[in-house]
Amino acid sequence: xxxxxxxxxxxxxxxxxxxxxxxxxxxxxxxxxxxxxxxxxxxxxxxxxxxxxxxxxxxxxxxxxxxxxxxxxxxxxxxxxxxxxxxxxxxxxxxxxxxxxxxxxxxxxxxxxxxxxxxxxxxxxxxxxxxxxxxxxxxxxxxxxxxxxxxxxxxxxxxxxxxxxxxxxxxxx
Numbered sequence: 001x002x003x004x005x006x007x008x009x010x011x012x013x014x015x016x017x018x019x020x021x022x023x024x025x026x027x028x029x030x031x032x033x034x035x036x037x038x039x040x041x042x043x044x045x046x047x048x049x050x051x052x053x054x055x056x057x058x059x060x061x062x063x064x065x066x067x068x069x070x071x072x073x074x075x076x077x078x079x080x081x082x083x084x085x086x087x088x089x090x091x092x093x094x095x096x097x098x099x100x101x102x103x104x105x106x107x108x109x110x111x112x113x114x115x116x117x118x119x120x121x122x123x124x125x126x127x128x129x130x131x132x133x134x135x136x137x138x139x140x141x142x143x144x145x146x147x148x149x150x151x152x153x154x155x156x157x158x159x160x161x162x163x164x165x166x167x168x169x170x171x172x173x
Contacts, residue, residue: 036131046139049132050076058092058119076140077147082160083119085167089154090117097149099141107137117153118167 039045050056056063059076078094099107111133115122128136154160 034129036129037135039135042131042135042138043142044139045132046135046137046142049128049136050139053124055095059095073143074146075143078150080151080162082151082154082162082164083117083167084160084164085118086156086169087117088156088158089160089164090120091150091153091162092120093150094147095140096143096146099137100145104134104137108133111136 037045037048039048056068056070056075058079060070060074061077061079061081063070063075076095078097079092082089082091102110108130111125111128112130113126115126151160151162
């Protein structure tokens, strides 16, 4: 809702006030539907979400290059291929180690509010339902810990020691 003092609102004509309110409402981020994936159990729902959301594309080494022919036992172990852009260089985390460091409620809170660096689609993840976020956690946890910690984020200007995918700097307006 638009915040105006009653005195200021009283000085604005009704049509102008309605346009201001409509414009303010239009700029709000869309609210996600309160839906979630239905499956036999949360672990199967989590596996389905990992597959359709493309989590393996970045968080599983070689997944995309092999057209998905990586054993499930090797999924979500992080990646040393970095993504370099104006934000610096980010690396897909080892989600299997991440879930050993956080409980399910903490996972949901983290994915609901986090807005870290690209290319992670944080807006999509932030919009997922709580049952779906919990299903992801339970599925990843069911895989057990495996692999090494991914390389740490590097700030802009730092030279990565790993292969990277480079994103161009957008032109200035």
